[in-house]
Amino acid sequence: MAGAQPGVHALQLKRVSVTESLRTGDKFIKWDDDCTTVTPVTLRVDPRGYFLYWTDQNKVINLICSSAGKSLSFSESSEAKQRELLDVGTLEGRLENRTLTVVSGADMVNITCLNFTAFNEEVAKEWAEELFSLALNLLAQNMSRESCLEKVYTRLTLQLTAEGGIPVKNIFRLFSADRRRVENSLEVCGLPTGRVRKCFILLKLDPF
Missing domain, CATH: 2.30.29.240 (PH-domain like)
Known part of the structure; x- marks a missing residue:
């Protein structure tokens, strides 16, 4: 044709x-x-x-x-x-x-x-x-791997505490199928793992 x-x-x-x-x-x-x-x-x-x-x-x-x-x-x-x-x-x-x-x-x-x-x-x-x-x-x-990570980051930063921190429970909720790995990763970074009530991570994140 x-x-x-x-x-x-x-x-x-x-x-x-x-x-x-x-x-x-x-x-x-x-x-x-x-x-x-x-x-x-x-x-x-x-x-x-x-x-x-x-x-x-x-x-x-x-x-x-x-x-x-x-x-x-x-x-x-x-x-x-x-x-x-x-x-x-x-x-x-x-x-x-x-x-x-x-x-x-x-x-x-x-x-x-x-x-x-x-x-x-x-x-x-x-x-x-x-x-x-x-x-x-x-x-x-059909997002790229980088866009998927950015989407996770966006979700976490949309639901901050009054102090501007990221609640640890929200991180566990996102990765509920692999809680142990999340806890280990937080411990390696010197961050709270959620064992304390109302625990949150107060960070200025800028991954992209």
């Missing part, structure tokens, strides 16, 4: 890019399908696009991998129930157009759904488009 170029694929690989608005964050209302309470949170994405994380009014940070799936659907019964719960009936715009449902899990069966309701449709639309782009980025799904 004329003009054909063997080995050339039409798919273009693009580097992960996180917009300023996602890095700065926006106000949302977080709620679960099976709960009766709602929580005001600030939703953000780290500059590298590894994690979607949120901070509640108690400054507690929770996060999930940004490669989770996204949905923007609502049933009429859920909409009515949640309108009453969220007390947003007087706001303009449909509830389903302002709500992001983030689905995450190790497989397609064992999943967790988190719902975030924005205060206007424009914010919800921007977050839906940007998060969907991050989730489908092929470079993010």
